[in-house]
Amino acid sequence: MLDPSNLLRYEVIRPIAFLVIFVLAWGIFFFNFGKLLRYVLVGRYERRWDNIPKRIFTVIKDAFAQYQPMRYLTSGIKHFFFFWGFMIISLETLEGWIELVIPHFRLPIINTTFRPAFLLAEDIVQFLVLVAIGWSIVQRFVLRIKRLENTLDAIIILFLIFIIATTSLVGKAGALLLEGETFAFSPFAKVFGAMMVGYGLTENQIYIIREIALWGHSLTVLFFLNYLPFSKHIHILTSIPNILFRRVEGTKCNVEPLDIGKLERGEIEYYGVRKIEDFTWKQLFDFISCTECGRCSDLCPASITQKPLSPMHLVHKLKDRLKEDGPKVIKGIQERELLVDGKKITEDEIWDCTTCAACEEICPVGIEHPRFIMDMRRYLVFDQKIPATAGKTLQKVMNQGNPWGLSPENRDEFAKSIGLRILSPGEKADFIYWVGCAGYFDPLGQKITKSMKKIFEAAGLDIPVLGSAEKCTGDPARRLGEEGLFAMIAQENIAILKDMGVKKILTHCPHCYHTLKNDYKQYGGEFEVIHHTVFIKELIQTGKIKVEKIRDGTAAYHDSCYLGRYNSIYDEPRFILKSTFDGEIKEVLRHRERGMCCGAGGGKMWYEEERGKRINYTRFEEFEEISANTIATACPYCMIMLDDATKYKGLEEKVKVKDISQLVEEAIK
Structure with a gap:
């Protein structure tokens, strides 16, 4: 039995001790998180307050319903468990914090007739969080998925989440035993409760275990909170605001127009992004919101073909520069290295981008990669750091x-x-x-x-x-x-x-x-x-032209980035292909929203691809895998690039690259 005097002393000290720790922990968190936000605010003003209903809908869809993460199904399901696990566990954590100050406290919102339903949901979610942790370990250390980097930060976060979920279940089991409540709505907590009963623990021992679990859970959450400003998992706090402020109007890579008059009048010294404060606040907020999930690099044609550019790593480097240069900007220190310094960030990374926008399309937190890359490229052009063949092309366009x-x-x-x-x-x-x-x-x-x-x-x-x-x-x-x-x-x-x-x-x-x-x-x-x-x-469809289907082996359609991802035209070319082709029609591995760039976008049609494997050859290999002998396109650049790939492979006689209009011409009655 616990000594009654010791128990009384503990119950007097407990709320005081916790309140001191609680206030100190939140104070340190607000100080460190506030520093990050101050760094973000060194960026230029950008209006992101328009179309509030659409923004709220986007948050509901992409944050709460987890639509974007679900596009990578297995990882999406795992992340769904993590997200809703945190949402529900947060209520229990809040209740636990208050209980450490006010014994036996229960949140009114969950201490109602709905409490059994909440207990069941809480129990299931806590178990699924543990399952998600297990799956994360399998992905990282067994399957070794390339886009997931096994950093110390990732391991620490998984360990902390494990402690939070486990102490929650143990504490819940102890509370139910002490209060004499049924485990009918807590099947997974029941496992820990059965262990306590099976070991013949006394009521006092169960009380001690419950208190250890409650303190362990509460302190781990507070530690986790203070670790976030130094971790990639700061996105737990920034992802929902970043989704709220993401682009909802216009198109991808919607760069700002240049006011030539300001440049001519000397009101601005240059255009593009040279220093960290040349970005907008939203772009800087993008950098601290990155989850480092690797989806962007997984779909990036430059990254796929072993070029220096990895959108995820570039965002990470820019976040580091923000943390490095942010304090200097606030202090008014002007002597700083250029963003593209040739060391941490190279010119090759900026020029490798095809602006295909696959990165922005798949990003679960709404980061707009092509736009900030283009802003950095603009300054390189202003500073006359442009590939030679690209410069010649611009001369031809001008003359x-x-x-x-x-x-x-x-x-x-x-x-x-x-x-x-x-x-x-x-x-x-x-x-x-x-x-x-x-x-x-x-x-x-x-x-x-x-x-x-x-x-x-x-x-x-x-x-x-x-x-x-x-x-x-x-x-x-x-x-x-x-x-x-x-x-x-x-x-x-x-x-x-x-x-x-x-x-x-x-x-x-x-x-x-x-x-x-x-x-x-x-x-x-x-x-x-x-x-x-x-x-x-x-x-x-209106019968103004009559077409008949032509049988010619196997066909597949290649999605143009500027037609598909930029302007959402996916179905029309497929309708035409089905209307004119009577052979087998297949889809390549990367298609529609995940379609792979042909390699000509972002102006790369006009300068040599000197690094890594050629993008158009890599894209063509996907058509080889499905044995397509007709590749349908809806873009002259794509047609040129894929036709070049057939010649490189020596397959120009076996594989024909044709525009949709050519197929229609051949099929006209």
């Missing part, structure tokens, strides 16, 4: 109005040769066909244009083109980070289109499509832009 560097008159010659009607000077048109540079100058791209002309004829349509009046949309300039050139091109093209009375634009190039539809809005260009897959699908 000849296209990245091929060919004469604008070639557009007229080609258009006339296939019978496309060119708008005369001063002629107005509400609806035009924007052919794009590849469609005019590249031999493979020209095949798409010819097929589109045949489709127009079959549908009885006469859609004019601009010919030599059409210039590059500026997509290569924007993706390569030369925002000044892009702004100039965009404003010139917008003026031309408005002067011609154009309201509706058809194009077969996803890069032209995205630029005309989304990027031009930043410079006052509001047009209805239609991709040819959407246009052709409507022609088939």
